[in-house]
Amino acid sequence: MDKDIKFFENGKRIDGRDVDELRNINIEVGVFKRADGSSYIEWGGNKIYCAVYGPREAYPRFLQKSDRAILKCRYNMASFAVEDRKRPGPSRRGVEIGKVTQGALEPALLLENFPKCMVEVNIEVVQADAGTRCAGIAAASVALANAGIPMKELVPSCAAGKVDDRIVLDLSKEEDNYGQADLPLAFLPRKNEFSLLQMDGDLSEEQLEEALELGKKGCLEVYEIQKEALKKKYVREDDSNE
Amino acid sequence: MEFLVKDRSIVTPGMAIAKGPFKYEYGVDKFEDTIISSVLGIVYIENNSVRVVPLEGKYMPKRGDDVIGTVVGINPLSWDLDINAPYLANLHVQDALRYVKDTSNLDRIFKVGEVIYANIKDVGESSDIALQSKERPYGKLKWGRIVKINATRVPRVIGKKGSMIKLLKQMSKCEIMVGQNGNIWIKGERQMEGIVEKAINKIDNEAHIPGLTDRIKKMLEIELSK
Numbered sequence: 001m002d003k004d005i006k007f008f009e010n011g012k013r014i015d016g017r018d019v020d021e022l023r024n025i026n027i028e029v030g031v032f033k034r035a036d037g038s039s040y041i042e043w044g045g046n047k048i049y050c051a052v053y054g055p056r057e058a059y060p061r062f063l064q065k066s067d068r069a070i071l072k073c074r075y076n077m078a079s080f081a082v083e084d085r086k087r088p089g090p091s092r093r094g095v096e097i098g099k100v101t102q103g104a105l106e107p108a109l110l111l112e113n114f115p116k117c118m119v120e121v122n123i124e125v126v127q128a129d130a131g132t133r134c135a136g137i138a139a140a141s142v143a144l145a146n147a148g149i150p151m152k153e154l155v156p157s158c159a160a161g162k163v164d165d166r167i168v169l170d171l172s173k174e175e176d177n178y179g180q181a182d183l184p185l186a187f188l189p190r191k192n193e194f195s196l197l198q199m200d201g202d203l204s205e206e207q208l209e210e211a212l213e214l215g216k217k218g219c220l221e222v223y224e225i226q227k228e229a230l231k232k233k234y235v236r237e238d239d240s241n242e
Numbered sequence: 243m244e245f246l247v248k249d250r251s252i253v254t255p256g257m258a259i260a261k262g263p264f265k266y267e268y269g270v271d272k273f274e275d276t277i278i279s280s281v282l283g284i285v286y287i288e289n290n291s292v293r294v295v296p297l298e299g300k301y302m303p304k305r306g307d308d309v310i311g312t313v314v315g316i317n318p319l320s321w322d323l324d325i326n327a328p329y330l331a332n333l334h335v336q337d338a339l340r341y342v343k344d345t346s347n348l349d350r351i352f353k354v355g356e357v358i359y360a361n362i363k364d365v366g367e368s369s370d371i372a373l374q375s376k377e378r379p380y381g382k383l384k385w386g387r388i389v390k391i392n393a394t395r396v397p398r399v400i401g402k403k404g405s406m407i408k409l410l411k412q413m414s415k416c417e418i419m420v421g422q423n424g425n426i427w428i429k430g431e432r433q434m435e436g437i438v439e440k441a442i443n444k445i446d447n448e449a450h451i452p453g454l455t456d457r458i459k460k461m462l463e464i465e466l467s468k
Contacts, residue, residue: 037298055300055328066368110271110280115369117328145255148299148394150280152271153256190256190273230254230282234297234450 005178007164015172022158022170022218027139027229029146037147039229041139044172045129050139051122052147058118069114073102075136077125097133098123104137104157104186104196110150119149130176131159137186137196142226146233155195156222157186160215162203167210169218183211187219249287252297253279259292269294284450297450301326301393301423303371307362308380310388310421311373313355316348323358326393326423329369333360337374340381357383357427359419383419386429389439391446393424398449399442406445406455413462414438437465 007014017023023044032038035051058064075097079088101123111119121144123136137157145154161171162181176182181201188195194212203211244261247253259270260277270292271280279285283296303309303325311323311331321338323331335345343351352358359380360373375381391399399420400407411418416430416438426442428435441458448454 036300057329114328145282146298148281148296150269150271151255152273152278152280154254190278227254227257231252234252 005174014174020169020214022221025225027142029142029229029233037143039139039143041135043135046132046135047127048135048139049124050143052143054119055114055117058116064116067115069111069117069119071102071106071119073098073121075101075123077128081125081128100196101137105140105155107195108151108153108155108188113150130171130173134158134184138222142229145230153188153190154226155186156219156226158218158222159184160211167207167214169214185215187216189223245287247285250284253285253294254282255280259285265291267291267293269296296394299394300328303327303362303365305362305365307422309423310359310425310427312357313352321352329371331371331373333373337376340376357388359383383427386427387435389426389442391424395446395449396422396424399445401455409459410438
């Protein structure tokens, strides 16, 4: 894992960010016509499309729940999204991220309004640059709101990590590859709970506490961006017509 | 009750709207003693109730709604209709016909792909939708074309006290039927049908911007003078 990289220079990180600074995030809402809800997120070098279909009748039939809808999440990375060619098609990693995305989003949705239905979330990574699962969850949450699916709250998400024995927010590609730990988080702001918590690398107990605290702060920043993105879609159209 | 947002502002899911006693209305949810929005929509505050009208979303069937649906399947004694809801609707033979017909072959009465104007008779516990098309305005819609819009935009197509729909009917001389589920049927001269379709799509895209009726009127005038 170790490679001789200088992660900090004059207190700034490789890409010139502070320890607790996010990369640039830009979310667009309603990018696909055929989908019920959709979004496009640019998070640093990540470019991710997300499309939501449903609620519609659950298929295959045996998956139907008589008291609520089911949530199906699919995560896919394009073969040209990473430096080396990624073998196209479903992979172990894709299935895992689909599963944790579902777990992260489900507690925020009011699925009991739609018995026997399913809601499908498709996350398509077109360009990857560390932290795609977090960006995917943030985009999926916005797309679900755009599809008009009732929910308790939006789900913001971002990663924290450890580089050079220091806790940093939102790891970049180099920090992710050669750093010491990566901690993707999804946060439910109103409930004050985490719905996604994974860890790659190792952290001591105190460092974990610190990383969670920093990650929470980052998530709340993402939350504001998500809300702005949703509102912007309607307000901007307002201005252009007057 | 203490309100935290302005009347008619856009709210996102999870946004706090008010504090105080809670009365359930569509589009809102409770968290402790705060009323929060559960959908992306516009908030309407009236006296002591809070309502969020969604900007997006599928049609949720309600008893008594008039809908326009397409036949997608035929069962021994009923038809399955697609009404843009999460579930298929069911039209039973008994509730479908005004007079007795030979019901041995339902395919002879309504074929797959035909369009039916119907009324929602009941929505069951497990969300199964029963339709009826027995009385006068209901039944098969012949000729014309169907325009599909988002169901949340239907009130804008009708307008205040029917002003928008009246305008469309008067200026185009078309027959127009609006289903609560967002399917709109237009019948008239072919060119006129095209113009009305364009106008309805414009309403669908610009539903949330004020001054809609005037803009549609202007657009129709320009189109008609061509």
